[in-house]
Amino acid sequence: MTEQQMITIINDALVEEFELDADEMQPELSIYDDLGLDSLDTVDMVIVLEGAFKFKIREEAEIKEIRTLGDIHEFVKRKLAAEVN
Amino acid sequence: MNNEQLKIIAMNVWVYGLLLLLTIVGILLTPTVGFYFFLRYGWDTPRVIRHIIWLYGKGWLAIISPFVSFERQGLDDADVPDNCIFVINHLSFFDTYFMGALPQSDITFAVRSWPFKMFWYRLFMQLANYLEVEDSSWQQTLIKGNSVLKQGGAVLFFPEGHRSRSGKIQRFYSGAFHLALQSGCPVVPLCITGTDQLLPPDRRSLRPATVMLKILPVVEVKDYQHEGGHRQLRKDVKAMMVKELEQMLAGDSEGR
Numbered sequence: 503m504t505e506q507q508m509i510t511i512i513n514d515a516l517v518e519e520f521e522l523d524a525d526e527m528q529p530e531l532s533i534y535d536d537l538g539l540d541s542l543d544t545v546d547m548v549i550v551l552e553g554a555f556k557f558k559i560r561e562e563a564e565i566k567e568i569r570t571l572g573d574i575h576e577f578v579k580r581k582l583a584a585e586v587n
Numbered sequence: 588m589n590n591e592q593l594k595i596i597a598m599n600v601w602v603y604g605l606l607l608l609l610t611i612v613g614i615l616l617t618p619t620v621g622f623y624f625f626l627r628y629g630w631d632t633p634r635v636i637r638h639i640i641w642l643y644g645k646g647w648l649a650i651i652s653p654f655v656s657f658e659r660q661g662l663d664d665a666d667v668p669d670n671c672i673f674v675i676n677h678l679s680f681f682d683t684y685f686m687g688a689l690p691q692s693d694i695t696f697a698v699r700s701w702p703f704k705m706f707w708y709r710l711f712m713q714l715a716n717y718l719e720v721e722d723s724s725w726q727q728t729l730i731k732g733n734s735v736l737k738q739g740g741a742v743l744f745f746p747e748g749h750r751s752r753s754g755k756i757q758r759f760y761s762g763a764f765h766l767a768l769q770s771g772c773p774v775v776p777l778c779i780t781g782t783d784q785l786l787p788p789d790r791r792s793l794r795p796a797t798v799m800l801k802i803l804p805v806v807e808v809k810d811y812q813h814e815g816g817h818r819q820l821r822k823d824v825k826a827m828m829v830k831e832l833e834q835m836l837a838g839d840s841e842g843r
Contacts, residue, residue: 519818521758538748542725542761549815 508582509575515554516571519546529572537571544568557581598654599793605650610707613643617711636715637693637740644687654795655785657685661802662775664690668805670736671775672767673743674759674824676832677750679782685800686743689777693740697728697762699749718742720762729766736770746821750788756832759825764817767808776803776824778831799835803827 503511513527522537533539539547548560551574559565559581568574621635630638648657667690675682686694697718703709716735718728732742744763751757767774781798806827811820 538758540725540760540762542765546761546815546818549818 503582505579508578511554512551512574512578513571515550516547516574519550527571529570529575531571532569533571533574534569547574551578555582557585594654595792595794598795602650602654602793606647609643609646609650613639613646614707632714633695633716634693634740636711637695640711640715641687641689641692641694644684646687647681647684648687651785654793655781656797657688657800658798659688659800659802662804666805667691667775667802668773669693669741670739671741671773671805672732672736672763672770673741673775673777674746674763674828675743675777675779676756676828677745677747678754678779679750679786679788681786682745682750682779682782685779685782685798688800689802691741695732695735695740695742697732697742697744725762725765728762729769732766733770736766736772741775742766746825751783752788754783756825756829759821761817761821764821764824767820768811768817771808773808774806774820774824776806776828776831777801778803778828778835780832780835801831801835803831 516522517524520543531537548565552559564577568577617639620639624630624635624638669691695717697720700719700721703712703719718731720728735742746759746763747757748760778801781796784794784796785798786793806824
């Protein structure tokens with residue numbers, strides 16, 4: 503899977519789950535201030551990402567540090583790389 | 588100035604004038620009336636205040652009646668559970684006032700922080716134990732909501748979070764549906780139309796309107812008690828409401 507494919511999967515999953523505008527999915531956007539997610543949505547976000555990538559991340563402390571869409575991309579990228587290794 | 592403009596001016600003078608009067612009289616009479624409800628029914632303060640707010644909503648319905656055609660449809664009073672979670676679409680500041688048309692008065696509203704800034708309502712909202720969802724954590728909101736439901740009351744959410752400026756239903760947040768699954772209480776979807784004609788966001792002047800409030804069938808939550816069930820419940824309830832709103836609006840436009 504290329505990085506762009508991974509980003510597309512993440513963005514599509516979030517767009518579908520949270521009814522976001524696909525054209526506005528820029529990595530620098532805050533998931534709270536710009537995308538309008540709340541703390542309960544982050545729980546759903548974890549479930550969605552686990553479903554999309556078939557991994558378990560709900561216990562990961564790093565999840566709490568995610569602030570932007572780009573942070574999600576980087577987090578998933580690291581997680582996938584760690585699984586391959 | 589034509590007749591339509593005169594009617595709008597008359598409506599605004601009438602509605603805002605009488606609403607101001609109702610508010611002042613309501614504030615002055617609340618201690619006496621509240622004490623009466625306490626003696627008569629043995630209710631605690633939040634329950635008493637919620638009943639008074641419901642009566643205030645009924646006063647609103649009477650005030651607007653010369654200019655607003657209002658109709659409640661859907662479930663009969665007896666079929667609406669007292670102990671439930673209402674979810675409703677949000678079009679106008681005045682949506683909440685129409686909740687005086689619901690059969691029960693023990694309704695705790697989940698609201699954002701800005702309504703608490705209206706000093707004339709703030710004390711009532713605080714005494715009624717309304718859930719302030721913006722400045723509280725969701726954990727706190729769910730604990731308070733569960734407490735209301737355990738006492739037999741209902742909680743009302745605007746799952747869109749804020750008023751729709753396009754008239755179209757927006758994305759739903761999950762809080763109401765988490766609370767439904769935690770408490771085991773059913774969800775009762777409500778659909779309202781026409782309040783965006785009465786007073787849309789960003790306008791202060793009222794206009795005559797036809798307002799419809801429909802109480803949709805009760806959604807039991809037992810089939811959603813699994814991991815991620817709140818997400819499915821949220822999607823199913825929203826789908827019901829979208830479909831119903833389309834039919835209501837189609838019927839409304841045919842009637843014009």
